[in-house]
Amino acid sequence: MAELNEEITVETAKALTPEEKQRLEQQNSRLVSSHKASTLESGAKKHWDLFYKRNETRFFKDRHWTTREFTELLSEEGNDAARVLFEVGCGVGNFIFPLIGDKLNFKVFACDLSPRAIDMVKANILYDAEKITAFQCDITTENVYQHVTKESVDIVTLIFVLSAIHPNKFIPTLKIxxxxxxxxxxxxxxxxxLYDMAQIRFKAGHKISDNFYMRQDGTRCYYFSTEYIRTVFEQAEFEISVNTYIHRRTVNKKENIDVPRIFVQVKAMKPI
Incomplete structure (x- = not known):
């Protein structure tokens, strides 16, 4: 039986079971040391580069769901002009190449912290330097201005990217x-x-701070509530039109797999 993927929009955070509450409390028994947390921050580029060295293009699936969830990506009727899209944290191109394959009319900028990931993007058969400009960059710094001009972009995509950045840099990054x-x-x-399956499964010794964790490979992940992400976007002066939880289940009865996940989805605009 093929995998069945279901997504449900939910307004409120997941209600925890007593067992889940206990597991989250146990995470507080041993936190990542301040020295280790500092080392993870300074070594973020190295850890993501090692991630792509180890996994190459095999880890993430192509994101064919994006135009369904973000219809703003689809071409406007009667408008043939190319729009400018900037994908932050492009990885190996699992988002941009399906868009190119669908022949959507974009001039694409794409950046990633990992130089190795950018090399893989440029090696993809669909990479066209006339339509795509891929570059290594730390989006939390102003180095991005060397590649992308201020007030030049129509759409920025942040797909599983902000969670990998230190929470102290969320608002400065969104302001950039x-x-x-x-x-x-x-x-x-x-x-x-918030309360995604992966967050609850962390054992003691992996929690850095509230909702912020270290994975085994040294990469990090933050788990967002809709309330917190609203505050972050609003402090960066965005106007929010959508802010909700997405509950996703991947079911494969033949393999006895039923994987529940929780995501947060936001659409925000720079005021006119």
Whole structure:
């Protein structure tokens, strides 16, 4: 039997079972040391580069769901002009190449912290330097301005990216993105949601701070509530039109797999 993927929009956070509450409490018994947390921050680029060295293009599936969830990506009727799309944290191109394959009319900028990931993007048979500009960059810094001009972008996508950044840098990062967007430009955001299965499964010794964790490979992940992500976007001066939890289940009865996940999805605009 093929996998069945179901997504349900939910307004409120997941209600925890007593067992789940206990597991989250146990995570507080041993936190990541401040020295280790500092080392993870300074070594973030190294850890993501090692991630792509180990997994190459095999880890993430192509994101064919994006135009269904973000219809703003579809071409506007009667408008043939190319729009400018900036994908932050492009990885190996699992988001941009399906868009190119669907022949959507974009001039694409794509960046990632990992140089190795960018090399893999450029090696893809669909990479066209006339339509795509891929570059290595730390989006939390102003180095991005060397590649993308302020107020030049129509749509910025942040798909499972902000969660990998230290929470202290969420608002500064969104302010940089704000500066790149044209007035009326959009941010399309999906990331890990509060009490996602992966968050609850962390054992003691992996929690850095509230809702922020270290994985075994040294990469990090934050789990967002809709209330918190609203605060972050609003402090960066965005206007939010959508802010909700997405509950996703991947079911394969033949393999006895039933995987529940929780994401947060946001659509936000730079005011005109």
């Amino acid at each position: 993105i704000y500066s790149l967007l044209k007035p009326g430009g959009l941010v399309l955001f999906r990331d890990y949601g």
